[in-house]
Each structure stands twice: as C-alpha cells, then as structure tokens.
Amino acid sequence: MLSATKRVTAFLPRNLQQLRQLHEDIEESIYFYKSRGQHILTNPRVLDTIVQKSAINPSDTVLEIGPGTGNLTLKLLEASREVVAIEIDQRMVNILENRALKRGLRNKLTVISKDALRTEFPPFDLVVANIPYGISSPLIIKLIYETTPFRSATLLLQKEFARRLLANPGDSEFNRLAVNIKLLADVEFVMDVSKRDFLPSPKVDSSVVIIRPKVNVPAVNLHQWRAFTRTCFNNKNKTLGATFKNKRKVLELLEFNNVSGLVGEQDDVCLFKEKIVEVLREGGFDDKRPSKLSIEELMHLLSLFNEVGVYFDHREDVRNENDRFEVDDIDD
C-alpha cells in the first residue's frame, strides 16, 4: 500500500519562485508518495544546468522518465521539438498536462501513463530525467541493453549510486553494475545536488551524470557477458579462483552446459572443473578479484571460457535481484 507523506503547503519554500508557481498551477494540496520516490526538484539553477548540459537540439525528441509535477518537463518542452514523458502516477500526469496546457506547450508533450520498467520506449534522441531512485539500476540497464541507439541520458541519481557508475576498476565502489554499464557506455559527472533542493527532501544527496552509449560496441555476446559478470561479481571481494571452484557453482555451470548440449554427456564434474581451473590458471586469473580487472581483461576471460566450451546461464530475467540498487534506501 502506498504511504502518504507531507503536503506541499507544509514546506518552507527554499526555492520560492518554483514553489509559488507549483502552488498556482495545481491549486490544491498534493501528497508525495515515498514508495514512488516522489521528490520534486525545485532548485531552478539545478534544473537549468541539467537542461543546458544535456545539449538539446530544437529538433530533438526527449524521453523523460518520472516527470512528476513537471518542473523539469516544462524546461525540456521549451528546449526541444517534443517530450515523451512516462509517469506511473495519474495524479502527476493530470498536474503535468495542466501545467503544459497553461503555457501553450501541451501540443509538444506526449504522456505515457505507465510503469517505465514495463513499457517499451518509443523512439527518442536523448533521455533527461530525475528518476525514482528505487528503480535506477533496472532502468539504466533497460536503457543501455534493451533500447535502440540514443545520444545520451542525463540522469539525476542518488549520489552513492552515481559514484558507482563513475568508479573504475580497483575503486571500492566498482561493481557489476559499473562493469555492465561501462562495457557499452561512457559516464560523465556533471554536478552534486543537495537534498535541500527537493520537495520533500530525501535523506540523501544526489548527483547528475551523463551516460553516453559507445558508438563502437565491443564484439561480445551481451547475454553471455551479463551472465558471466553475474557469476564473477557474485562476491566481488572473492578471488575468481574461489568463486569458480565453488562446488555449487561448478555443478550449476555443468548443468546449464549439459542441458544446452554444450558439453558432451561424458563430461563429469571432475573433468568440467578441470577445464575451469585450467582457464583460470593459464589466463592468470586464479588469484584476481573481479573488481580489480579492466573490462578488457574480463572480456578476455569470458572468451577463454567460451573457447573451451564453458558458457554462462543467461536465461534469468534481465531484471533479476542482482541488478537492483541495494545500498541505501533513501526513505524512512
């Protein structure tokens, strides 16, 4: 069940102009739902920076995920040819449509009143969004792995989450999500944003980043890659030797490779394990931790496994638990 939080009217206006405008536009009090990550960005300086850094062309179609009451959307509408906004909360959709109408911008706005994770994205040039933090991981994976090419995604994210996307091999924040994103995209830091710039204030600070899909995508089977990184980063602090020689893991891999007809019937557990041990030893990966390896080194290890007929189970739902952001719950 959704939990109601505070009224707009209960807040001291830090960004007075924006709030006055919001009050005038919606004419009635509104409740923000924590469970939907409803933290409205009210600082005009941050809104302007996001739009400016996104380098929107007047001919662009912008995709916005979670437009909320439309503070960002109104600015995007002014800068672009059209905005397609996907919003799960019908109350927000009504407010957004009214605000666009009042400014004569309604004809440039298409609203899809659905869950962004369960909606096929229409064609667009770039994404600009203050996304609900609870769905950051699956949403970014969906954008990068399941969406047709686009120029860039300017995203306002929880600060710790943004740090992970920006991390490099060897950094303590470097994890599976970072490795999966970095295979296909470059991530640029834009600015930090204070929790006080939102209404209501979340418990954590935020950061804006720009994700740019790479033009030349590495030659790797993406299903295999994601399944492989799931195994490698199962415990990112363990050595690959310890991870891959774990008996349960060997049996899981053997079962998948047998079921798929990828290894012969005669491949018993010992033989199969020997293959894995050899790949790790000969490739020099046995005592390495996945979070210390570069993308190229990980790609090399995957190709060594595939060469000897060891493939990874890619049948799991792409939005499985491993892809969810598990660090800080931003709400009470």
Ligand SMILES: C[S@@+](CC[C@H](N)C(=O)[O-])C[C@H]1O[C@@H](n2cnc3c(N)ncnc32)[C@H](O)[C@@H]1O
């Ligand atoms: C952090 S607020 C951002 C509001 C607005 N963009 C702003 O900057 O002021 C996130 C918005 O995403 C919406 N939302 C939450 N989950 C969603 C989902 N799965 N699909 C689409 N919208 C969602 C919420 O209702 C909320 O309006």
